[in-house]
Amino acid sequence: MEGAQVAIIGAGISGLLACKYTLSKGFKPIVFESRSSIGGVWIKTVETTKLQTPKPFFQFCDYPWPESVTEDFPNQHQVLDYIDSYARHFDLLKHIKFDTKVLGIEYEGPSEEEMESWSLWGGNGEPFASKGKWKVEVEDTQCHSNQVYIVDFVILCIGRFSDVPNIPEFPPNKGPEAFHGNVIHSMEYAALDYKSAAEFVKGKQVTVVGLQKSALDIAMECSDANGLEKPCTVLYKTEHWNVPDYFPWGFPLAYLYLNRFSELLVHKPGEGILLSLLATFLSPLRWAISKFVESHIKNKLRLAKYGMVPEHGFLQQISSCLISTVPEKFYDRVEEGSIILKKSGANFSFCQEGVLVNGEETPLKTDLVILATGFNGDKKLKDIFMSSFFQDHLAGSPNAAVPLYRECIHPRIPQLAVIGFSESVSNLYTSEIRCRWLSELLAGTFKLPSIKEMEEDVKKWDEYLKNYSGQYYRRSCIGALHIWYNDQLCKDMGWKPKRKKGFFAELFEPYGPMDYASI
Numbered sequence: 001m002e003g004a005q006v007a008i009i010g011a012g013i014s015g016l017l018a019c020k021y022t023l024s025k026g027f028k029p030i031v032f033e034s035r036s037s038i039g040g041v042w043i044k045t046v047e048t049t050k051l052q053t054p055k056p057f058f059q060f061c062d063y064p065w066p067e068s069v070t071e072d073f074p075n076q077h078q079v080l081d082y083i084d085s086y087a088r089h090f091d092l093l094k095h096i097k098f099d100t101k102v103l104g105i106e107y108e109g110p111s112e113e114e115m116e117s118w119s120l121w122g123g124n125g126e127p128f129a130s131k132g133k134w135k136v137e138v139e140d141t142q143c144h145s146n147q148v149y150i151v152d153f154v155i156l157c158i159g160r161f162s163d164v165p166n167i168p169e170f171p172p173n174k175g176p177e178a179f180h181g182n183v184i185h186s187m188e189y190a191a192l193d194y195k196s197a198a199e200f201v202k203g204k205q206v207t208v209v210g211l212q213k214s215a216l217d218i219a220m221e222c223s224d225a226n227g228l229e230k231p232c233t234v235l236y237k238t239e240h241w242n243v244p245d246y247f248p249w250g251f252p253l254a255y256l257y258l259n260r261f262s263e264l265l266v267h268k269p270g271e272g273i274l275l276s277l278l279a280t281f282l283s284p285l286r287w288a289i290s291k292f293v294e295s296h297i298k299n300k301l302r303l304a305k306y307g308m309v310p311e312h313g314f315l316q317q318i319s320s321c322l323i324s325t326v327p328e329k330f331y332d333r334v335e336e337g338s339i340i341l342k343k344s345g346a347n348f349s350f351c352q353e354g355v356l357v358n359g360e361e362t363p364l365k366t367d368l369v370i371l372a373t374g375f376n377g378d379k380k381l382k383d384i385f386m387s388s389f390f391q392d393h394l395a396g397s398p399n400a401a402v403p404l405y406r407e408c409i410h411p412r413i414p415q416l417a418v419i420g421f422s423e424s425v426s427n428l429y430t431s432e433i434r435c436r437w438l439s440e441l442l443a444g445t446f447k448l449p450s451i452k453e454m455e456e457d458v459k460k461w462d463e464y465l466k467n468y469s470g471q472y473y474r475r476s477c478i479g480a481l482h483i484w485y486n487d488q489l490c491k492d493m494g495w496k497p498k499r500k501k502g503f504f505a506e507l508f509e510p511y512g513p514m515d516y517a518s519i
C-alpha cells in the first residue's frame, strides 16, 4: 500500500533486517529502539562471549563478513562492528529513533466481535486494512516525554533473550528474600563492565544456576577470578549435550544436521505419505547419527566421569536449538575443583546461609547466586500489547508454542508481524529470510491463506516441535528443519526452493544464508 507507515520495534539484528527489506520495497519504516545504539543483545555481553554459530552461517546474505575477521567464531566486538557496518552500508541509522521505548501498542479499528468472525487475516487477507491502525505509545527515555504514533503495520523485533528474566519460583519465605547474600540474574552480571564483573565475583563463594551458555561462560569467569580458593558451584536441573566443537569424530556436524538428507530422517509438518514412510524407514539411521555425535561429546568431555551424560538424545538437543559450546578447559576446571557441578533436581530454595538442594539439610554455603536461568520471551512479547484480547491470542494455549504462521504472523492479529521469536541455530540467517518473506507479503507479491488454513499449519508445526524438542517445544526451534521451512517461504514468494547445483550437492551440502544471496 503506497505511503503506508510501518513501525519496527527494536534495532537488533532482526529490526535492522526488517528495516532494510521494507525499505527495499519502497516503504519508509520508522524503527523505535529503547537503547541508544543498534545491535540488541550484542551491545553488551559477558567478556568471554563469542559467536557460537560458525561465521559462514551467521552472515547477511548480501554483506559478507570482512576479510579482516579471520576467526570462525568472532568475539562480541567483532559481531557488533559487523552489525554496525551493515547498518551504515545500507544507510539504516537515519530510520531509527534511539532512546525511544515502546510502552505498548493498541489496535484501533473493528471491534473484537468483528475480528473474531474474520475468516481472512485482517478481514480481507491483506497486510493493510482501510479501517484498522496501530497506536504505538513511546517514551523518550532521555527527556521522559511520551508520544503516540499511528501506523498501518507493526513489526515486533524485540528479541527474546533480554530484558525479561526467567526467575524460578520458590515456596513462601524460601526465595531470595530468605538469603543473606546477593541474588542476581545473568543479565545483570552481563550488564557490568568487565572489570566490575571480575571485582564483583572476586573472593566470593558463587553459585551459578543453569547449564546453558550463560551459565557455562559465567562459571568459567568466576573460576578465573577465584580459582580453587573459592570454587564456583554450577547448580543444574538437566544434563545437556553442550558441545566441545562442531566436528564429531572429525566429521562436520553441518553435514549431519543442516542438509536436505538430514531432514529426510525426521517427520516434517505437512509432509506427504512418501516422505513420512521414508522418515520412518530411516529412523534407525537418525538414531545412529545421534549416537555418533553423543559418543564424540561423551568421549571428548569425559561426561560419564563427571556424571554429566544427558538422558535425552542429541537430536532433541539440536531440535530445541540448545546448542551451547563448552568453554575451552571447562572440564579441566571441574577436574581440578575450581568448578563444582551439582544437580538440583526440580527444585532448590534459599535459606540464610545459602541454597538448599534436593531436600538436604545442610545448605550449600554461598555469598552470591547468579541465576543463568534464561529469559521469559513469551511474556515480553505478550506484554507489548495493551489489550488482553491480543495478549490472550498471542499467548495461545499454555500447552502449545506461540502460534505464529511461518513463525512470523499471528493468524488472528492483523497488520502485525513478529521476527526473531522462533529460534534456529543461526538466528541472523533465520531473521533475514523471514524479513524477505515479510517484505514480499507487504509488497503484495503473495497472499496468505485463510485463518483456518494458517491455524492448521501452525498446529502441524506445534506437533513437530513437541515430537522433536520435547519439554523445550516453547522455544519454537526450527533449527533442524530449516531447509524444509525455507522451502515453504520460497514457494510463497515464488522463488525456486532448491538452491544448489546438482543432485548430490542438493542432497548433502549444508544450507546457509549464501544459498539465497542471488535472489
Ligand SMILES: Cc1cc2nc3c(=O)[nH]c(=O)nc-3n(C[C@H](O)[C@H](O)[C@H](O)COP(=O)(O)OP(=O)(O)OC[C@H]3O[C@@H](n4cnc5c(N)ncnc54)[C@H](O)[C@@H]3O)c2cc1C
Residues within 6 Å of the ligand: 009, 010, 011, 012, 013, 014, 015, 032, 033, 034, 035, 038, 039, 040, 041, 042, 045, 049, 050, 051, 052, 053, 058, 100, 101, 102, 103, 157, 158, 159, 160, 161, 162, 419, 420, 421, 424, 425, 426, 427, 428, 431
Ligand atoms: C549473549 C548472546 C549471544 C548469542 N549468540 C548467538 C549465536 O552465536 N548465534 C545465534 O544464532 N544466536 C545467538 N544469540 C541469539 C540472539 O538473540 C540472536 O542471534 C540475535 O542477535 C537476536 O537479534 P534480535 O534483533 O532478534 O533481538 P535482540 O538482539 O534482542 O534485539 C531486540 C532489540 O529490541 C529492543 N527493544 C526491546 N523492547 C523494546 C521496546 N519495548 N521498545 C523499543 N525497543 C525495544 C532492544 O533494546 C533490542 O535492541 C545470542 C544471544 C545472546 C543473548
Ligand SMILES: NC(=O)c1ccc[n+]([C@@H]2O[C@H](COP(=O)([O-])OP(=O)(O)OC[C@H]3O[C@@H](n4cnc5c(N)ncnc54)[C@H](OP(=O)(O)O)[C@@H]3O)[C@@H](O)[C@H]2O)c1
Residues within 6 Å of the ligand: 048, 049, 050, 051, 052, 161, 166, 167, 168, 169, 186, 209, 210, 211, 212, 213, 214, 215, 217, 235, 236, 237, 238, 323, 324, 344, 346, 372, 373, 374, 375
Ligand atoms: N554466543 C554466546 O556465547 C552466548 C552466550 C550467552 C547466551 N547465548 C544465547 O542466549 C540464549 C539464552 O541463553 P541462556 O544460557 O541465558 O538461557 P537458556 O538457554 O534459556 O538456558 C537456561 C538454563 O537455565 C536452566 N533453568 C531454567 N529454569 C530453571 C530453574 N527453575 N531451576 C534451575 N535451572 C533452571 C535451564 O535448565 P533446563 O534445561 O534444565 O530447563 C538452562 O540450563 C541462548 O540462545 C544462548 O545460546 C549465547
